[in-house]
Amino acid sequence: MANSRGNRRRFGSVRKLPSGRFQVRYPDPVTGLMRPGEETYPTKTDAEVALTLIEADIKRDQWTDPDAGKVIFGDFADEWLRDRKLEDTTRERYEGVLRLHIKPTFSARFLSEITPARVRTWRTRLLEGGVGEPTVVKAYQLLRSIMSTAVDDELIKRNPCRITGADTYDVPERPVLTIREVYALAAAIQPQWRALVLLTAFTTLRLGELAALRRRDVNLDARTLWVRRNQAELSNGKLITKAPKSRAGFRPVAFPDLIVPDLEQHLERHAAKGQDGLFFVGPRGGKLRRSNFRDDWTAAKAKAGVSSDVHFHDVRHTGNNLAAQNGASTRELMTRMGHSTTRAALIYQHMTSDRDRAIADRMGDAARRALFDDPAAGGSGASE
Template sequence: MANSRGNRRRFGSVRKLPSGRFQIRYPDPVTGVMRPGEETYPTKTDAEVALTLIEADIKREQWTDPDAGKVKFGDFADKWLKERKLEETTRERYEGVLRLHIKPALGGKFISEITAARVRTWRTRLLEAGVGEPTVVKAYQLLRSIMTTAVDDELIKRNPCRIKGADVYDVPERPVLTVPEVYAVAAAIQPQWRALVLLTAFTTLRLGELAALHRRDVDLDARILWVRRNQAELGSGKLITKAPKSRAGFRPVSFPDLIVPDLERHLERHAGRGQDGLFFVGPRGGTLRRSNFRDDWTAAKAKAGVSPDIHFHDVRHTGNNIAAQNGASTRELMTRMGHSTTRAALIYQHMTSDRDRAIADKMGEAARKALGEDDDPPDASGTPVAQPE
């Protein structure tokens, strides 16, 4: 192998182009065929340094085929998504993020063209366009995961998603209801949803977990309900009933005796029939959906005089707040709510039902105090509910 002056190099060659710039050539480590460098250089020294770096990368087995990155990001992302085993709800969410926030700017670019600078520009433009920070964070996280696979597939050397702090955002504090407000909404809403409001507040279950409850999952004597499944609704309206995402999602949750009469009344009047019947059903006896009671929830908030900004999910947050105020530790709160992390998973197995019952009892005691020391909670008609002696 000779350079433009006839000298032989140990690795590769350098030649001067008619333009005055210098071009390198080197043997492809896979095929052995001589290939030109991806760029030209202003001086011969620069070209020789580039050859030295390429040779070092090959010897360290860190060389990446420059042509490998010439794959359109949109095509690679589609393939990435197709090859992943994902829950339907997660797949739908990823497809939406790619379609709306990533592909319009990056879909037509080669993988190798997506540099750190281009990622910064893309992210900045999303924020400037008014896309919410949580959505931008999710888009960035998805892009980073896809580009990580591109690195693993040796299409690029390094992940260009390296913006410090771009994968997290501060979650704003959501409002919470007071116990009297919870009962005011429960009294104002349609009777079939009263137990839904109270159970959400005193068990902090997700709506999907409550919608998937069966009669057999609720033990009024032990004051425990068992979370065994979760219901999710796709954008198409399709309902999916699935197991919880993690072992922490399978859990017993205690509730205070304060709401037992309400649950008994619900079972008598509104729940599905038989032990396999759903605990909560829709207005026509079908499956509970958010849309089944959205209008009733809005009307009940107005009637009860609570803030219209309160979301139904905030009732779950309210219950967590009540439990925290009455001595529940962070670990215990995570267990009640079904949160799961690697660290927390080792702790969940040590939680006892007795301790969870104590948390529920304290929640009930706090609720009684908030409603009035000597008052019983009102039922849907405003009449105090008789408590068991």
């Protein structure tokens, strides 16, 4: 009798099941009620070791309710998305990634069932199924963020998204156009888009920033424009005009005097009227959209003899390259592009307008030299 009392555990208990396996029971640290362990064990010793580990977790405040992870991933992901304050375009992108690439595999599973092995298998199948690596990376990043919240909510102990390098990919090098190619495109495209091509190359603004540009944002005398807003287009065709995402996006950008005659001509013939009128308008006087510009861009590439693989965004890439080649420092280049790092977001510094104008002047001089060497490349149109 004394021996049985002496061998009795002070925490929990172990019992043998009819199957011959052993099960642990222990007091729930929240309710105080006895609860069975989630697993069974082949020997009593194994069960006692497991019970000791559970007791240690409770004492170190590292115990997680095994039932907490029994939350359906699809429901949790929907709630996660609803609770986030996101830009409309970001929300739309997340919804698409969840619907197409994450929910088909994980929607009906409990959070606790999403293991590192299942995440690895899911990622491999996406890649083998022909989903592009950039899309797979975005899907992995989104899944990791959702599961990170599940950890914070103490629904699971660890994030199962632990694949080294799965959150990054090598961005393929985009083509860089020559100045002659830029001017060939500007000459080949519809006249109302000539200034769009040249401003993209010499200010490196995004298409959405150019689409939101107003007359009053462009000062031809100072050769400076102000980026104050950005236009985004959702997949349903809805247009949203919003402020830049960060302080880095709200910025002045200088341009060379080389393109001033083109901008003057554009203002006279193609821009909307009034100081608040849009600098660029669509074919029927409405807002510039990718859809009402795309066909003209494709036709211009063919007419100018430029590779069909060149995207309009590559004109911006070309301008960034030109600025870098003509003396722009890394910080100056990032400011001009409207990019920011973590540090820049905390300590943001505008470069001086004189320095920015000097960069623009050197870009213009380099363009002049390229055009002077080959006037047939569009040089005559540059001064019209």
